[in-house]
Amino acid sequence: MAVPIRTAVAALCATLAATLLTTAPASAGQDVGSPDHAWAVAGPERAAAAAREPRARVSLDGATGTLSLSVSRGGRTVIEPSPVGIVTEQADLSQGLRFLHRRNRQVDERYRTKSGKRLDRLVHMNETRLSFATAAGARLDLVVRASADGVAYRYVLPAGYGAVLGETSAFNLPPDASAWLGTYRVDNEGQFAQYTAASAPTGAYSDQALFSTDGGYTLLAESDLTGAYSGARLTHDQGTGTYRIKLADDRVQTDGPLATPWRAMVTGDLATVTRSTFTDDLAAASKVADSSWIRPGTVLWTWLAGGRAAGQSLTAQKAYVDYAAERHWPYEAVDAGWYFKADEWDTTDPDWQTNSWMPQLVDYARAKGVGIVVWIHQRDLDTPEERAQWLPTLERWGVKGVKIDFMNSEAQPMLQWYDAILKETAAHHLMIDFHGSTIPKGIQRTWPQVMTLEGVGGEEKRTNTAAHLTTLPFTRNVIGSMDFTPGGFQRVGMRPNSDAAEVGLAVAYESGLQMFAGTPESYDARPLARTFFDQVPAAWDDTRLLAGRPGQEAVLARRSGNRWFLGGVYAGAAHTAGVPLSIGSGRWLVQTIRDGVDGLVQDRQVLRGGDTLSVDVVDNGGFAGIACPWRPGLTSCYTS
Secondary structure (H helix, E strand, C coil): CHHHHHHHHHHHHHHHHCCCCCCCCCCCCCCCCCCCEEEEEECCCCHHHHHCCEEEEEEECCCCCCEEEEEEECCEEEEEEEEECEEECCCEECCCCEEEEEEEEEEEEEEECCCCCCCEEEEEEEEEEEEEECCCCCEEEEEEEEECCEEEEEEEECCCCCCEEEECCEEECCCCCEEEEEECCCCCCCCEEEEECCCCCCEEECCCCEEEECCEEEEEEEECCCCCCCCEEEEECCCCCEEEEEECCCCECCCCCEECCEEEEEEECHHHHHHCCHHHHHCCCCCCCCCCCCCCEEEEECHHHHHHHHHCCHHHHHHHHHHHHHHCCCEEEECCCCCEECCEEEEECCCHHHHCCHHHHHHHHHHCCCEEEEEEEHHHHCCHHHHHHHHHHHHHHCCCEEEEECCCCCCHHHHHHHHHHHHHHHHCCCEEEECCCCCCCCHHHHCCCEEEECCCCCCCCCCCCHHHHHHHHHCHHHHCCECCCCCCCCCCCCCCCCHHHHHHHHHHCCCCEEEECCCHHHHHCCHHHHHHHHHCCCCCCEEEEEEEECCCEEEEEEEECCEEEEEEEECCCCEEEEEECCCCCCEEEEEEEEEECCEEEEEEEEEECCCEEEEEECCCCEEEEEEEECCCCCCCCCCC
């Protein structure tokens, strides 16, 4: 068995190496040495910058043959020594391991995305591959990467070890570390709340968990998840700082060499974590050769605006298209009902291809410069035969994108469905908005037609808190586009924030298809909000955190061209917020929208980069704004 296993490992290593642009020679440290080992993995920066970077330390206990991994930053604890290991039907690779050799290489890549915090991405990481074996000859490679904003590891196994029965992977946090956790749900829509690492109740939590330690902030995450594996969640016992990886499947089927998803720790100060693209950087390169048809944009969304009645009315949908065209919003989204039987809600019309008014709507919208996105239940795309009926038809009609709903699982069979639908929607030039779904986990780099995903307690929820809203930029939205659907002004009493904060969400929350949830009447009643939405793009050249504390405040600046868009949300009492205008040197015209006594108010002022922007904020309020380079005579940052 020894020769075929080595051959399989070599083949897998070659495949993984092909995705990297540069490979450094093997390290001289390929020795066996003493039974106790420790290996450090740090990012590629030098001198002063290196002191601020996260540093991983992998240790092998010579007595038990168990592995642990810890992370520090600037000599301070980020993650305490935490167990590392995986168990399969044929091999227990969590203990009894002995060290074989180490290989190092540098990962340098450049890629461009269609959505996200910034479109151009540069990747610089150091990678260490540590090879181990059990007494019986079973092999395990632990691959660790480190960059300026994170540490990640994955397991690489040869073929022939049978199904994966689980991981012993866990994260040990200092018990008193502040923690912002979302209770796990299959649709990833749990509310975020603050605890300490030890005081959080016993239970399961989403793996997008944020902690604050002496070493800074750390967001736990996962990347490069496909149908070859199973989705992860965190489990925790109250009273400890330990968060264990629990897979969605008790048995993960594999019939060949396996590279598991990355267990990622996005690490740094809060600004670094917030603007990080680490989980995308770890993922596989784009599989879409020609992405010219993928166009982010703002969307008039009709579900909260019109509900069931609108979903089954061509007349209503044409009126929404008219409004989108008037506002120059590039898309209108038709939600549930459009292909259901007229007298039987939630039942698919078997003759939808011939009975539907959708082709008429698409033609009508096209003539007005508006693209159509349509909602579809996952059950209608569940099989290859169904997809072969739906996807070509939608492409032929001219539909621009699909909002697919109710997956509600990260088990391996559903992840294999994701693999299929991603490939097929790309082939049929259909952008995707996943609802009732997984969270991004690097999917938007590999499949750039995925413009956004729900996986969030969004505007539809009536249980959101202002603290939850101010936590999302530091948790869920860090790892990829988030379809929160802001702009639901008509939901007075059903949302916890003010109107100005609701405007600010359009910037504070990033989404490649930014779906506005309001009614035309609610926009027209708030012309300042409506006009601001006319200006907001859905693709950004850069993102910066101006001020923030999870659960209390989040103020983000996102750049498009030479304009910076500002979005601020707050939890708590009314106050005057001071926001550092850290957007570059020079003088800036800053237009802000805030809450006034009789509605929204717009202010204008000229500030220098680095000055403090003062904004009056109401209870659970916020603001929105645009900053542009000032010149004499300039009175507005808005473009026609």
